[in-house]
Amino acid sequence: MRQSDHCRPFRPPDWGSPPPHCRNHHQSHRRPQPPPRFAVILLRAGPNVSTPTATEIDALIDGLQSPPPDNLSVFSSGRDAARLLFRSLPAAAAAARELWSLRLEGLHLLTPYLPNAAVAAHAFPLIASLFASHASRLLDSDLVSLSAARSAELAASIQSVKHRLSVRNNFRDFDQLNLQKETLEAEKDLVDAKIAEYKASMSLIRRAMLRGTDEEEEVEVDEEGVDVFGIGEGEDVDFVRLHKMMLRESRRLNEGLPIYAYRRKILNHIFHNQVIILIGETGSGKSTQLVQFLADSGLAADGSIVCTQPRKIAAAALARRVDEESNGCYTDNFVLSYSTFFNCQDFNSKIIFCTDSCLLHHCMNDVGLDDISYIIIDEAHERSLNTDLLLALIKTKLLDRVDLRLVIMSATADADRLSDYFYGCQTFHVKGRNFPVEIKYVPDVSVEASVNTVPNSLRDACATASYLNDVVRLVSIIHKNEEEGAILAFLTSQLEVEWACENFSDSSGMVLPMHGKLSQVEQSRVFKSYDGKRKIIFCTNMAETSLTIKEVRYVVDSGLAKESRFVPSSGLNILKVNWISQSSANQRAGRAGRTGPGKCYRLYSESDFSMMEVHQEPEIRKVHLGTAVLRILALGVKDA
Numbered sequence: 001m002r003q004s005d006h007c008r009p010f011r012p013p014d015w016g017s018p019p020p021h022c023r024n025h026h027q028s029h030r031r032p033q034p035p036p037r038f039a040v041i042l043l044r045a046g047p048n049v050s051t052p053t054a055t056e057i058d059a060l061i062d063g064l065q066s067p068p069p070d071n072l073s074v075f076s077s078g079r080d081a082a083r084l085l086f087r088s089l090p091a092a093a094a095a096a097r098e099l100w101s102l103r104l105e106g107l108h109l110l111t112p113y114l115p116n117a118a119v120a121a122h123a124f125p126l127i128a129s130l131f132a133s134h135a136s137r138l139l140d141s142d143l144v145s146l147s148a149a150r151s152a153e154l155a156a157s158i159q160s161v162k163h164r165l166s167v168r169n170n171f172r173d174f175d176q177l178n179l180q181k182e183t184l185e186a187e188k189d190l191v192d193a194k195i196a197e198y199k200a201s202m203s204l205i206r207r208a209m210l211r212g213t214d215e216e217e218e219v220e221v222d223e224e225g226v227d228v229f230g231i232g233e234g235e236d237v238d239f240v241r242l243h244k245m246m247l248r249e250s251r252r253l254n255e256g257l258p259i260y261a262y263r264r265k266i267l268n269h270i271f272h273n274q275v276i277i278l279i280g281e282t283g284s285g286k287s288t289q290l291v292q293f294l295a296d297s298g299l300a301a302d303g304s305i306v307c308t309q310p311r312k313i314a315a316a317a318l319a320r321r322v323d324e325e326s327n328g329c330y331t332d333n334f335v336l337s338y339s340t341f342f343n344c345q346d347f348n349s350k351i352i353f354c355t356d357s358c359l360l361h362h363c364m365n366d367v368g369l370d371d372i373s374y375i376i377i378d379e380a381h382e383r384s385l386n387t388d389l390l391l392a393l394i395k396t397k398l399l400d401r402v403d404l405r406l407v408i409m410s411a412t413a414d415a416d417r418l419s420d421y422f423y424g425c426q427t428f429h430v431k432g433r434n435f436p437v438e439i440k441y442v443p444d445v446s447v448e449a450s451v452n453t454v455p456n457s458l459r460d461a462c463a464t465a466s467y468l469n470d471v472v473r474l475v476s477i478i479h480k481n482e483e484e485g486a487i488l489a490f491l492t493s494q495l496e497v498e499w500a501c502e503n504f505s506d507s508s509g510m511v512l513p514m515h516g517k518l519s520q521v522e523q524s525r526v527f528k529s530y531d532g533k534r535k536i537i538f539c540t541n542m543a544e545t546s547l548t549i550k551e552v553r554y555v556v557d558s559g560l561a562k563e564s565r566f567v568p569s570s571g572l573n574i575l576k577v578n579w580i581s582q583s584s585a586n587q588r589a590g591r592a593g594r595t596g597p598g599k600c601y602r603l604y605s606e607s608d609f610s611m612m613e614v615h616q617e618p619e620i621r622k623v624h625l626g627t628a629v630l631r632i633l634a635l636g637v638k639d640a
C-alpha cells in the first residue's frame with residue numbers, strides 16, 4: 001500500500017505554491033491547534049479495489065471547492081482510497097456533500113464514509129437535499145426526453161395509420177393497417193408507462209429526501225398505492241444503495257424490459273391478493289425483475305422471496321443475473337440459489353432461486369414455511385410433478401398463513417385452469433416482449449416418421465430419426481447464410497445431442513452440447529463467448545425455459561421431445577418421442593429474442609403447429625401414481 005504524502009499530497013510541490021488554505025498547516029507552529037478529528041473516508045467500490053489510482057484521487061480532492069482537509073492520506077490500493085481529516089465539523093460535512101455531488105454527476109464511484117457520528121449527523125441533511133435535487137434533475141433528464149421523443153414518434157405514426165384507415169381500403173389492407181395501429185399503440189402505451197414508472201420512482205426518492213425539512217412535499221395519493229422503494233428514515237438512509245438504485249432505475253428506463261412498465265400495478269395486485277397468476281411473454285422480465293420489485297418495495301420485509309425453477313441450471317443462472325443487475329442495491333448474500341436440498345440450508349436470505357424439488361424438500365422439513373413470505377412458482381406451464389405437489393401444499397398453507405403470498409408465473413401457462421384451482425384468483429397480464437422473434441416454418445421436412453420411435457443406440461438414432469439429419473442440415477444452412485449470433489437447436493435426447501455435436505463439422509463454429517447429464521461446469525460452457533466463432537448449441541429441452549444464453553439469435557425447433565410415461569398395461573415406464581405442445585414451441589422460440597431480435601426455424605408446418613396440444617400434459621398424469629403418493633406421504637399428508 002502506498003501511502004502518499006500524509007500532508008496535502010493533492011497539490012504536489014511542482015504544481016506551484018500551495019493555495020492560501022494550505023498555509024494554516026505550515027503556520028501551525030505559531031498557534032497550537034487541536035489535531036483534526038472529523039474524518040471523511042473515501043472508500044473504493046466493488047471488488048476491484050485498486051482503482052482509481054492515487055493520482056486520480058489526488059486530482060479529485062484537489063479540485064474540491066469546499067474547505068480543504070487539514071490532513072490527507074491517499075492510498076493507491078485497498079478499500080480506503082483516501083482519508084480526509086478536518087478540524088471543523090462543517091468543513092468535513094461540506095466535503096462529504098461535495099464528494100457525493102461529484103459522484104452523482106458521474107465523476108467518480110468512491111463512497112464518502114463518515115465514521116464520526118457528529119459528521120454524519122451534520123452531513124445528512126446536506127446529502128439528502130443533494131439527492132432530492134438529483135432526483136428532480138433526473139425527472140427531466142436526457143433519458144426521459146429520449147423516451148418522450150420515442151413516444152411522440154409513435155403517436156405520429158399512429159395518426160398516420162389512422163388517416164390511412166379512414167380512407168377507402170380493401171379488406172386485406174384494412175386488416176393489416178388495423179394490426180399495425182394496434183402494435184404501435186401497444187408500444188406507445190409501454191413507453192409512456194415506463195416513463196411514468198421512472199418518474200414515480202424519482203418523485204418518491206425526492207419526497208423521501210425532503211421529508212422533515214422546510215421543503216417537505218405533500219404526499220400525492222398514488223393511484224397505484226404501494227411504494228416501489230423502502231428508502232428508510234432519517235440517518236438510516238443508505239446513500240450508496242440509494243444511488244445504485246437510481247442508476248438501476250435509469251438502466252431500466254433505457255433498456256426497458258416490459259415488466260418495468262407494470263411494476264406498481266403488479267405490486268399493488270400482490271399487496272391486495274394472496275394469490276396471483278402472472279402471465280407475460282418470454283423475455284418480458286418476469287423471473288429476473290419480480291423478485292427485485294418485491295425486495296425493493298419492502299412488501300416481503302418479514303421473510304424471504306423464494307422463486308422456484310424446474311431446473312438447477314436456470315436457478316443458478318437467474319441468481320447470478322439478479323446479483324449482477326442489482327449490484328450494490330443489496331447486501332452480500334441477499335440473492336442465493338439452491339439447486340439441491342440439504343438439511344442445513346437456511347431460507348432466510350432475501351431472494352432465493354431454487355428448484356421446485358428443493359422447495360418441496362424444505363416443505364417436508366419446515367411445513368409451516370415460517371421463514372418465507374413470498375413464493376413464486378415460475379414456469380408453471382411445465383406442470384411437473386414437483387410443481388403440482390408444491391401448488392397443492394401451498395394451497396393448504398395459504399389458509400393458515402394469511403401473510404403468505406403466492407405468485408404463479410409463466411409465459412404460456414393455462415391461466416384459467418390455475419385460477420380455478422385457486423378459487424378464481426386474478427390473472428395479471430404483462431404485454432410486450434423484449435425483442436421480436438420471427439417464426440419461420442420449414443414444412444418440407446417430415447418428422448412424422450420418427451414420432452414415437454425411441455432410438456436404442458446411436459446407429460439406430462441416425463437411421464430412424466430423420467429429423468436429426470434435418471436439424472443438423474438446417475443448422476449448417478443458418479451458420480453459412482445468416483448474420484452473426486449463436487444457434488440453439490432442440491433435439492430429444494443426450495444421444496442425439498452427442499451425435500449432432502460429432503457430425504456437425506465446421507471450424508468456424510464452436511459446437512457445444514447441452515443436456516441434463518453434463519456436470520454444472522460443462523453446462524456453463526454455453527454461457528461463455530468464443531472469439532471469432534459462432535456458438536452452435538445442440539440441446540435437449542432442458543434449455544427450453546428460463547435460460548438466457550446471450551448471443552442466441554437463431555433457434556431450430558425439431559418440434560419433438562422425449563417424455564417418460566407409465567403404461568399401466570405393462571406396468572412399465574417407457575420413453576417416447578412425442579410432439580411438443582404449442583406452449584413448449586413458444587418457449588423454445590422465446591430463447592431467440594433475449595438480447596436482440598431473433599429467428600426461430602420450426603421444422604414443421606404452421607398447420608402442424610395448430611394441431612399441437614395448446615398446453616403440455618401435467619406430469620402427474622403421466623407417471624406411476626405410486627411415485628406421487630410416496631412423495632405426498634413424505635409431505636405429511638395422511639389421507640393421500
Ligand SMILES: Nc1ncnc2c1ncn2[C@@H]1O[C@H](COP(=O)(O)OP(=O)(O)OP(=O)(O)O)[C@@H](O)[C@H]1O
Nearest residue numbers: 282283284285286287288321411434546548594595
Ligand atoms: N444472463 C443474462 N445475460 C444478459 N441478459 C439477460 C440475462 N438474463 C436475463 N437477461 C435479459 O433479461 C430479459 C428478461 O429475462 P427474464 O428471465 O427475467 O425473462 P422472463 O420473462 O422470465 O422469460 P421466460 O418466460 O423465458 O423465463 C432477457 O430477455 C434478457 O434480455
